[in-house]
Amino acid sequence: MSHFKLKKIPLLMFLSTFPIYSFAGSSQTTFQYEHNWKSMDRIHGDTIKLIHKTDDNWQYEFKFGVNEGGGNKRDVLYDDMYGGSGGVVIQKTYTLDNNWGAIIPSLELGFSKDSTLYQPGLKYSYKINSDWATSLRYRYEWKKISHAERYKTAKVSGEQVKYVASSNAGRNRIDWALMYSGIKAFNFAYTFNYYIGDFTNNSYKVEKKVFVKNKYKVYNNKKTDYEQEFKITYNYSKLFRPYFSISDVSKNKTTDTRQAKFKVGFNYAFGQSNSKNSDFAYNTYFKYAHHYGLSSHYHGDSFGLYTDFDKKGYVGLSVNTYNQLKNRLFFDDVVSSHYQIYGGYNFYLADQWVLTPNMEVRFYSGGGYKAKSKENLPYYQLGDVSDSQRPGVRYSPALKLTWLQSDDVSFYSQYRFEYRKVSRSKREDSVQGYVDNRSRNRFDIGTDINLSDDWNIGYRFSYLKGNYVLHNDKRHDYQQELDINWQATKAWQVNFAAEDVAKSVHSDAREAKLALGLSYLF
Numbered sequence: 001m002s003h004f005k006l007k008k009i010p011l012l013m014f015l016s017t018f019p020i021y022s023f024a025g026s027s028q029t030t031f032q033y034e035h036n037w038k039s040m041d042r043i044h045g046d047t048i049k050l051i052h053k054t055d056d057n058w059q060y061e062f063k064f065g066v067n068e069g070g071g072n073k074r075d076v077l078y079d080d081m082y083g084g085s086g087g088v089v090i091q092k093t094y095t096l097d098n099n100w101g102a103i104i105p106s107l108e109l110g111f112s113k114d115s116t117l118y119q120p121g122l123k124y125s126y127k128i129n130s131d132w133a134t135s136l137r138y139r140y141e142w143k144k145i146s147h148a149e150r151y152k153t154a155k156v157s158g159e160q161v162k163y164v165a166s167s168n169a170g171r172n173r174i175d176w177a178l179m180y181s182g183i184k185a186f187n188f189a190y191t192f193n194y195y196i197g198d199f200t201n202n203s204y205k206v207e208k209k210v211f212v213k214n215k216y217k218v219y220n221n222k223k224t225d226y227e228q229e230f231k232i233t234y235n236y237s238k239l240f241r242p243y244f245s246i247s248d249v250s251k252n253k254t255t256d257t258r259q260a261k262f263k264v265g266f267n268y269a270f271g272q273s274n275s276k277n278s279d280f281a282y283n284t285y286f287k288y289a290h291h292y293g294l295s296s297h298y299h300g301d302s303f304g305l306y307t308d309f310d311k312k313g314y315v316g317l318s319v320n321t322y323n324q325l326k327n328r329l330f331f332d333d334v335v336s337s338h339y340q341i342y343g344g345y346n347f348y349l350a351d352q353w354v355l356t357p358n359m360e361v362r363f364y365s366g367g368g369y370k371a372k373s374k375e376n377l378p379y380y381q382l383g384d385v386s387d388s389q390r391p392g393v394r395y396s397p398a399l400k401l402t403w404l405q406s407d408d409v410s411f412y413s414q415y416r417f418e419y420r421k422v423s424r425s426k427r428e429d430s431v432q433g434y435v436d437n438r439s440r441n442r443f444d445i446g447t448d449i450n451l452s453d454d455w456n457i458g459y460r461f462s463y464l465k466g467n468y469v470l471h472n473d474k475r476h477d478y479q480q481e482l483d484i485n486w487q488a489t490k491a492w493q494v495n496f497a498a499e500d501v502a503k504s505v506h507s508d509a510r511e512a513k514l515a516l517g518l519s520y521l522f
Helices: none
Strands: 028-038 044-053 058-067 082-091 102-111 115-127 132-145 152-158 161-164 171-181 186-199 204-207 212-213 225-236 240-250 260-271 281-292 300-308 313-323 334-345 346-351 352-362 392-405 409-422 438-450 455-466 476-487 492-502 510-521
Touching: 044 300, 058 300, 058 313, 082 115, 082 313, 082 352, 102 132, 102 204, 102 334, 115 334, 161 204, 313 392, 346 510
Parallel strands: none
Antiparallel strands: 028 044, 028 260, 044 058, 058 082, 082 102, 102 115, 115 132, 132 171, 152 161, 171 186, 186 225, 204 212, 225 240, 240 260, 281 300, 281 510, 300 313, 313 334, 334 352, 346 352, 352 392, 392 409, 409 438, 438 455, 455 476, 476 492, 492 510
16 A cells, blocks of 8 residues: 555546645656747747656657637737647657767657647757757658548539548658857757658549549649748746747748748746755646547547646646547547646635636637538537537636545535637538537536545536526536546556536437546656
8 A cells, every 4th residue: 555645636627636745856847838920821829838858858748739810810819719739749868978969759649620640750969069059850740631521522423422532641851950059148049941741642622523633732832841940049047938930931832932930939947846946846747538428429538737836736738639430449530629728726725725716728629510511420519518619719717615624535616607719710600500609607516535545536516507508408507527546656547537418408318428547647
């Protein structure tokens, strides 16, 4: 039996609990935010990352992109936002002997509303002297198109014919970089990227009722493209480093027009994990869960990083994916559902009472909310039946009050206001009709119980009241969730959850959703 109290890692809700044990270490977690804008497209976007580096030179990067302006409105800043692409990058640094630099293999998995990206790579980094360094990296990028985007139907010779309309693509990427750090307050970097690719299978378009093979184009009607970037980083402190970059990028596939892409952002490191020299100690966890609906028969996956700041609060980022085909596991036909960033801060009102204001923001990519046409996929709904999966964003501020009845038992109540904004260009379509912005109030009560040093159980009941129909043609609904958590080792925790949710907006039918997951303490 372990000699430490269990810390519950919630599986479905990803809400705050309170750490009871910690470990020494010098691994580091970094939050990165970046805003970008292209000079000719004039479309704004953001990228958010959580990056964790371990003592033994592993690095785990979880990220997602946010688009603004509904995808077709210029110069719109922080409005009409929706999810772009997201994913995870895993890499390991191997230092060579005799100062010959380092070899860094990597693997990236990326997800968007209509595709899955697999990208293995290998990087060589070499420090020329105390001021100059260089690197060379090769990556192969394979993009797999989802089932909904892959097929179309057309009337040819008097018959409706289903055909492959979009191809998977393979692309070779070569990056060369030169870095200079001879000025104490600044770092400078220049990077040149070269791309060459092609389709990995045939696809077609219909012209004058005849099938014509699609041709691969990325820039100026060719299979090749390039980019250049100049980046300057200001070393404000060891923990906080803002940066600015300007890139030369192509504008479209059919002309040689190029444009500037501007990026401004910052990296904030939380210090060394549990170091006395840090402002606060923290633990960072990798979290994964697989979801399955017993009635809908759809599978989904959630994964990300969760950082707990020694009873002070927490922050996390998750990428949530969804298989577009029923009864298909894992990466068979996966697209993104939404990306989520969440955090909260704990105020200790008394020895046994904790008040936690917190915030969740979801960015929906639009993956899975409908097929391009009724012929491709059946009509289906992902997530809460009352929650449209169209591109957009959900803001969910909340206030949670926890009573720590003992070391092993706690009770909580929480109020959450959920405001859902749908991208303006996606509020109406021919399959699902019109959906406007909407809001709902959510009231949660629950308990967490440590059954032993290794076992924890949690229960939550939620009541929802909205300004739109939620369930059974009514504007209110309820949900229940049961969590069971087993601390297998000091680092690994196994999580199981069962959730009772509404199945239909227009009937009283309900559905059980199951989740099985893992949490790993770095």
